[in-house]
Amino acid sequence: MSTTTAPPGWAIPGFLESRAGRLHIGGADSTELAREHDTPLFVFSEARIRSNVARLRAAAERAERPVRFFYASKANSNMAVLRTVREAGIDVEVNSGGELFKALRAGFRPDQIVFNGTSKTEAEVDEAVAAGIYAINADSLYEIELIEARARRLGKRARVALRLVPEIGTRSHLGLQTALLTSKFGITSAEVPAAFRRALRNPEHLHLTGIHIHVGSQTPDLDPFAAAFETMWEHLVRFHRETGHALEHINLGGGIPVNYLRDDSQAGDLPEAEREMLSAELEPADVLAAALRAARESARAAGAEHLLDAVTVLLEPGRSVIADAGLLLTTVRNIKRRPETGDVWLLTDAGFNLLLSQTTYKWYYHLVSASRADAPHDTPYKLAGPLCDSGDVYFDIERGGRLPDHRLLPADVRPGELLALLNAGAYTIAQMFPYNGRPLPAVVMVREGGRPELVRRRDTYEDLLAGDVW
Ligand SMILES: Cc1ncc(COP(=O)(O)O)c(C=O)c1O
Numbered sequence: 091m092s093t094t095t096a097p098p099g100w101a102i103p104g105f106l107e108s109r110a111g112r113l114h115i116g117g118a119d120s121t122e123l124a125r126e127h128d129t130p131l132f133v134f135s136e137a138r139i140r141s142n143v144a145r146l147r148a149a150a151e152r153a154e155r156p157v158r159f160f161y162a163s164k165a166n167s168n169m170a171v172l173r174t175v176r177e178a179g180i181d182v183e184v185n186s187g188g189e190l191f192k193a194l195r196a197g198f199r200p201d202q203i204v205f206n207g208t209s210k211t212e213a214e215v216d217e218a219v220a221a222g223i224y225a226i227n228a229d230s231l232y233e234i235e236l237i238e239a240r241a242r243r244l245g246k247r248a249r250v251a252l253r254l255v256p257e258i259g260t261r262s263h264l265g266l267q268t269a270l271l272t273s274k275f276g277i278t279s280a281e282v283p284a285a286f287r288r289a290l291r292n293p294e295h296l297h298l299t300g301i302h303i304h305v306g307s308q309t310p311d312l313d314p315f316a317a318a319f320e321t322m323w324e325h326l327v328r329f330h331r332e333t334g335h336a337l338e339h340i341n342l343g344g345g346i347p348v349n350y351l352r353d354d355s356q357a358g359d360l361p362e363a364e365r366e367m368l369s370a371e372l373e374p375a376d377v378l379a380a381a382l383r384a385a386r387e388s389a390r391a392a393g394a395e396h397l398l399d400a401v402t403v404l405l406e407p408g409r410s411v412i413a414d415a416g417l418l419l420t421t422v423r424n425i426k427r428r429p430e431t432g433d434v435w436l437l438t439d440a441g442f443n444l445l446l447s448q449t450t451y452k453w454y455y456h457l458v459s460a461s462r463a464d465a466p467h468d469t470p471y472k473l474a475g476p477l478c479d480s481g482d483v484y485f486d487i488e489r490g491g492r493l494p495d496h497r498l499l500p501a502d503v504r505p506g507e508l509l510a511l512l513n514a515g516a517y518t519i520a521q522m523f524p525y526n527g528r529p530l531p532a533v534v535m536v537r538e539g540g541r542p543e544l545v546r547r548r549d550t551y552e553d554l555l556a557g558d559v560w
Contacts (some may be wrong), residue, residue, distance in 0.1 A: 091534060094307055094455065094461075098192055098353055098406050098463070099353030099354065099355060100352050100353035100456055100458060100512055102138075102352075102414070102422070104137075105135055105137060105138045105141075105460065106135075106417075106512070108463035108464050109274055110461065111461075111462055111463055111465070112397070112461060112463060113458065113459075113460035113461075113463040113510050114537055114539075115135055115353070115417060116135035116136065116137050116138065116261050116536035116538075116540055117536065117539070117540030118133070118534075118536045118540050118541075120417075120419055120460040120508065120510060121132065121460060121461050121508055123534055123542055124419050124460070124482065124508050125133075125417065126542075127534060127544070127548070128532070128548065129419050129420050129421045129439055129440075129508065129530045129531075130418060130419065130420050130421075130438075130439050130440040130444055130531040131418070131419040131531055131532055131533075131534065132416055132417070132418055132514070132515075132518070132519055132531060132532070132533040132536075132546075133416065133417055133418075133419060133533075133534045133536060133542075134168075134170075134171065134412075134415050134416040134515060134533065134534070134535045134536065134545070135206060135415050135416075135535075135536050135538050136174050136535055136536065136538050137536075137538045138414065138531065139171065139174050139178065139411060139412060139415045140174070140178045140538070142410060142411045142412070142414070142415060143159075143161075143175065143178035143180055143411060145374065146159050146180065146374050146405075146407060146411070147159070147179060147180070147374070148377035149289055149374035149377075149378055150377050150378070152378075152379075152401065153375070153378040153379070153382060153397070154382055154386070155382060155399075155402065155403050156402045156403070157182035157378060157402070157403045157404075157405065158180075158181055158339075158402060158403070158404050158405075159180040159181060159404075159405050159406075159407060160181045160182055160183040160202075160203075160204050160341075160404060161175045161180055161181070161182050161183065161186070161397055161405045161406075161407065161408065161411050162181070162185075162344045162406045162407060162408030162409075163182050163183060163184055163185045163189050163192065163193060164183075164184075164185045164189065164517075164520060165407075165408030165409055165411070165412050165413070165515075165516040165517055165520060166408075166409060166412045166515060166516055166517075166518070166519060166520050167189055167192050167193075167520060168521055168533060168535050168546060169192065169195070169196055169545070169549060170533075170535050170543075170545035170546075171304070171412060171545075172192060172193060172196035172197070172198075172285040173196050173197065173361075174535070175411060175513040175537060176196055176197055176198055180411075181198065181202035181203065181204075181224070182196075182202060182203055182204075183203075183204050183205075183206060183406040183408075184204070184205050184206070185206050185207050186207060186214065186302065187211070187213060187214035187217050187218075189382065190203065190205060190214070190217055190218060190221070190223070191217075193302070194221065198320040200221040200222045200223045200224070201222070201223070201224050202220070202224065202439040203218075203223040204216045204223065204225045204226075204227060204251070204302075204341065204404070204406070205223055205225070205226045205227060206227045206229075206253065206302075206304075206406075207227075207229065208229050208274055208275060210226075210229075210233065210236070212236070212240060215236060215237055215240045216240050216243075216244060217278070217399070218248070219237070219240055219241050219244055219246050219248045220244055220246065222246070222248070222249075224249060225249050225250065225251040225299055225302075225339070225341070226248055226249065226251070226495065227250070227251045227252070227253045227302045228250050228251070228252055228253060228277075228285075229253050229276060229277070229332075230277060230403060231276065231277065231281060231284065231285055231288060232275075233451070234250065234252075234285060234288050234289050234292075234296070235288070236352075237250055237296065238291075238292050242292070244322070246295070247294065247295055247296070247297050248295065248296055248297065249297045249299045250289060250296055250297065250298055250299065251298075251299055251300035251302045251339070251341060252282070252286070252289065252298070252299055252300075252301050253275065253276040253277060253302045253303065253304075254269075254276050254277055254278075254279070254301060254302065254303045254321070254322060254325070255268075255270070255271060255273060255275050255276030255277065255278055255280065255303075256269060256279050256303065256318065256321045256451050257269065257270060257271045257278075257279075257280070258270070258303075258305050258314050258317050258318050258321070259314070260305050260306045260309045260310070260311065260345075261309075261310050261311060261315045261363065261366070261367055262306045262307060262308045262309055262310065262345075262367055263308075263367075263451050265307035265450065265451060266306045266307040266308060266554070267305070268304050268305065268306045268307075268343075268395045268453070269303055269305040269306065269314070269318060269466045270391050272441060274444075275304070276303070279321070279325075282325050282329075283328075283329075283332075284317070286298070286325075286333070286335075287327045287333075290333060290335060297339070297483065297545070298335065299337065299338045299339060299340070300338055300339035300340065300341055301322045301325060301326060301336050301337055301339075301340055301342035302322075302340075302404075303318045303321070303322055303341070303342065303343055304341065304342075304343025304344055304345065305318050305343060305345055305405065306345055306531075307344060307345055307408070307409060307506060308345065308347045308348070308367060308368075308370065308409065309345035309346070309347060309370075310347050310366060310367050310370030310372070311370075311372075312372065312376060312380040312444050313380075314345075315345070315377050315380060315381050316381050316383070316384045317344060317384075318342060318343075318381075318382060319340065319342055319381035319382070319385055320381075320384040320385060320388060322340050322342075323340065323384070323385040323388060323389070323398070324388065326340065326397065326401070327388075327389070327394045327397060330394070330397055332475060335381050336397060336400060338400070338401070338402060338537075339401060339402045339403070339404050340385075340401055340402075340403055340404070341403075341404035341405075341406065341407075341448045342377075342381060342403060342404065342405050343405070343406050344405070344406040344408050344409070344410075346374055346377060346405075346407050346409070347367075347370035347372055347373055347409070347410070348370075348409050348410055348413040348414055348456050348513060348516070349369050349370065349414075350368040350369065350373050350413075350452075350453075350456065350513050351365065351368050351369035351385075351454070351456070352369075352456075353410065353456050353512075354369060355467070355473050355498070356457075356467075356494050356497060356498050357369075357449055357454065357494065358494075359491065359494055359495070360454070360491065360492065360493070360494065361491055362491055363410070364454075366418075368454055372409070374405070374406045374550060376399055376412070377405075377484065378403065378405075379385055381403070382403070383400055386398060403547050404475070408516060408517075409516040412515040413513050413514075413515045413516035414512075414513045414515065415515045416513075416514050416515025416516075416518070416519075417510050417511060417512050417513070417514050417515070417519065418440055418444060418445065418455070418510065418511040418514040419460060419508060419509070419510050420436055420438040420440035420508075420509050420510075420511065421438065421439050421505075421506065421507070421508055421509070422436045422437070422503060422504065422505050422507045422509065423437055423438060423439050423476065423504065423505055424436075424437035425437070425504060425505055432439075433471075433472045433496075434470075434471050435472045435474060435553075436471045436472070436473050436474075436499075437473070437474055437475070437476065438473065438474070438475055438476065438509060439475070440475055440476075440478055440511065440523075441475025441476050441477040441482045441526075442477060442481070442482050442529065442530070443475075443477060443478075443522055443524065443525040443526070443528060444475075444518060444519075444522045445511065445518055446512065446517070446518075446521040446522070447517055447518070447521075448484065448493070449482070449483055449535070451491050452486050452490065452492035453511060454487070454493060454494075455511040455513060455514050456511070456512045456513065457473065457484070457497045457499070457509055457512075458499075458509065458510050458512065459499050459500050459503065459507060459508070459509055459513055460508040460509060460510040461507055461508045461511075462500045462507070462542070465500035465501075466501075467498045467499055468498055468500075469499060469500060469501045469502075469503070470495060470496035470497070470498055471497055471498075471499065471503065472495075472496060472497075472500055473490065473497045476528070477525060477526050478526055484497060485497075521544070524553075524554060527554055529548060529549035529550060529551065529553060529554060530546075530548070530549040530553075531543050531546075531548055531549075532544060532546055532548035533546035
C-alpha cells in the first residue's frame with residue numbers, strides 16, 4: 091500500500107513546494123539560494139508573476155468592456171519586477187516622480203502610465219506632463235489648478251482624471267481603506283461638479299479623460315468595488331448631461347485581495363474578522379462583472395448605454411500581482427529559553443525594517459522551515475527580528491491578538507536553521523530601510539525554467555554611507 095501525504099496548505103504546485111524536504115520556489119532550492127547569497131534574502135518567481143498577470147488578462151477577456159491593468163508599482167518597484175510585469179503585457183501605476191522615473195526606465199511607454207498621489211510637487215507634475223502620460227489623477231481642486239498651470243507653462247496638454255472619495259467602507263484595515271471621507275484622499279462627491287467644471291475650463295492645457303477611485307488594499311468583498319464603480323458611473327452620466335463632455339475611462343483602483351492564509355494551520359486564534367480579511371479570495375473576473383453589472387443597470391435606466399459603451403475600465407492591481415510571487419528567507423541567529431514564561435525564542439535576521447506591515451498593520455506572513463519543509467510544524471516558538479526595539483517581533487506586542495503569539499515550526503530548531511516567510515512580495519522590499527545600520531538585502535528572481543538571477547545586490551557597509559555628506 092502506498093502512502094501519499096497531502097502537500098502542505100501553503101504549497102502551490104510547480105511554484106512553491108517541498109522537494110526532498112527543502113523548500114523550492116519556481117524549481118530553485120531555497121537552501122542553495124541562501125548558501126550562495128546569504129540571508130535575509132528575498133526570492134521572487136518570474137513564472138508566478140506571469141501567471142498572476144495572465145489571470146488578470148483572462149478576466150479582462152471575459153469583461154463586457156475593454157479593460158486595462160496598471161500594475162501598482164508601489165507594491166514592488168524593483169526594476170526586474172517592473173520589466174517582468176511589462177513583458178507580461180500590462181501597464182503601470184506610479185505614485186511619485188521616483189516611480190515615474192523607474193517605470194520609464196523599465197521601458198513602459200508614457201501612454202502606459204497613470205500617476206496617483208496626494209502631495210505631488212511641481213517638479214513631479216512637470217515630469218508627468220512633459221512625458222505625456224496616460225493620466226495624472228488629480229487629488230483635489232487645488233491639484234487641478236496646479237496641473238493646468240504647469241501644463242500651460244510647458245506648452246503641453248495634460249491628460250487628467252479626478253480621484254474621488256465617495257465614502258465607501260471596506261472590511262480591510264483602516265490604514266488601508268482609502269475611500270472614506272475621513273481618509274486623506276481625493277475629491278468628495280459634493281466637490282465633484284465644481285471639479286469637473288474647473289477641469290474643463292482650459293481644454294488647451296487640460297484634457298479631462300477619466301474618473302478614479304481606489305477603495306483600499308486587500309478588499310475582501312465585491313460590494314465596495316460595485317458601489318465605487320456605480321458612484322463614478324453616476325457622476326460620469328450627470329457630468330455628460332450638464333456639459334456634453336464624455337469621459338473615456340473609469341479607474342477602479344487596486345485592492346484585489348490575496349489569500350495570506352492558504353495554510354491557516356497557525357491562524358486559529360486570530361480574530362474572525364482578521365482571518366476573513368487575510369484569507370479573502372476574489373476572482374478579478376467577478377470584480378469586473380459586479381462593477382459593470384451595476385453600471386449597466388443604471389445606464390439602461392437612464393438611457394445612457396451609449397456612454398457606457400464608450401468607456402474603458404482601468405484597474406490598478408498591486409498585491410494580487412506580486413504578493414504570492416515572493417518570499418523572504420531568514421536564518422535563525424540566536425536562541426534563548428525562558429523557563430520563567432516557558433517560551434523558546436528564535437531570533438532571526440529579518441526585522442521590521444524588511445517587513446514593515448508586520449509591525450504597522452500586524453500583517454500575517456506564514457512562516458515555515460525552509461530546510462525542513464516536510465517536518466511536522468507542531469512546536470511553538472516566540473519569533474523576533476534583530477532590531478533594537480521590543481516591537482521587532484512576529485507577534486502582536488500590543489496584545490490585540492492580530493498575530494499568533496507563537497509560530498509553529500519543527501521540533502528542535504537551532505541557530506543556523508533557514509526559515510521562510512511566505513507571500514512576502516508586496517509592500518516589503520518597496521518599504522525596506524537600513525535601520526540599525528543593517529545593509530539592505532539581496533533579491534533573487536527565479537526565472538522560468540528555474541534559473542536564479544540576482545536582481546538586487548546586497549548593500550555593503552559602504553552603501554550605508556552613500557548619501558551622507560561628512
Ligand atoms: C491608488 C492606488 N491604486 C492601487 C493600489 C494597489 O492596491 P493593491 O496592492 O491592494 O492592489 C493602491 C494601494 O493602496 C493605491 O493607493
